[in-house]
Amino acid sequence: MSVERVVVGISGASGAALGARIVERLAALPAIETHLVVSDAARRTLDLECPPGTLARLTGLAHRHHPVGDVGASIASGSFPVRGMIVAPCSMQTLSAIATGRTDTLLTRAADVQLKERRRLVLLARETPLHLGHLRNMVAVTEMGAIVTPPVPAFYHCPRSVEEIVDHIAARAIDLLALPHAPLAKSWEG
Numbered sequence: 001m002s003v004e005r006v007v008v009g010i011s012g013a014s015g016a017a018l019g020a021r022i023v024e025r026l027a028a029l030p031a032i033e034t035h036l037v038v039s040d041a042a043r044r045t046l047d048l049e050c051p052p053g054t055l056a057r058l059t060g061l062a063h064r065h066h067p068v069g070d071v072g073a074s075i076a077s078g079s080f081p082v083r084g085m086i087v088a089p090c091s092m093q094t095l096s097a098i099a100t101g102r103t104d105t106l107l108t109r110a111a112d113v114q115l116k117e118r119r120r121l122v123l124l125a126r127e128t129p130l131h132l133g134h135l136r137n138m139v140a141v142t143e144m145g146a147i148v149t150p151p152v153p154a155f156y157h158c159p160r161s162v163e164e165i166v167d168h169i170a171a172r173a174i175d176l177l178a179l180p181h182a183p184l185a186k187s188w189e190g
């Protein structure tokens with residue numbers, strides 16, 4: 001199995017645990033190289049919403065942790081082959097930047113690269129309720145090829161904890177990258 005590179009961006013919407021779980025899940029898969037980029041606002045949500053030391057743990061699990069200001073990092077270039085990118089959670093600010101091609105941080109530049117190279121870009125857009133501008137940005141990124149998958153819980157697998165809900169959403173997001181691993185999320189058998 002050849003090594004697959006995956007970029008994980010964590011932006012400053014609520015639900016930092018989703019990004020954390022995705023990094024953990026990817027670290028447990030064989031032949032996956034995870035490149036992590038965390039926005040400044042996400043540093044704050046990770047601090048507020050996750051156990052102490054979470055960011056340090058994630059940077060240890062990822063193959064590379066790129067500073068969000070480093071627009072010269074490998075993942076800022078389309079010539080650096082990656083399978084795709086997940087932004088989890090994706091704030092409305094980051095969604096808007098992606099929708100309008102604003103690439104002034106490494107996170108939004110890396111997302112833009114996925115679109116221009118016609119690679120998978122999976123956005124766990126998190127806000128509620130949504131105004132028309134949010135919805136229009138979701139339409140725009142979908143038209144450009146991104147997959148918008150808001151972190152909406154499924155209840156058909158009868159989750160017993162928040163952790164199980166987070167884990168299921170994380171597994172579904174990774175499955176959307178179509179990596180050469182079996183689906184991670186438990187599938188509905190009818």
Ligand SMILES: Cc1cc2nc3c(=O)[nH]c(=O)nc-3n(C[C@H](O)[C@H](O)[C@H](O)COP(=O)(O)O)c2cc1C
Pocket residue numbers: 010011012013014039040041042044045048090091092093094095126127128
């Ligand atoms: C605790 C907390 C929760 C937030 N939740 C959301 C959210 O769910 N959705 C959102 O779009 N912004 C949310 N924000 C606001 C974003 O962090 C803010 O718009 C920030 O500028 C986003 O920057 P980024 O996209 O570069 O990460 C939240 C902020 C904080 C401090």
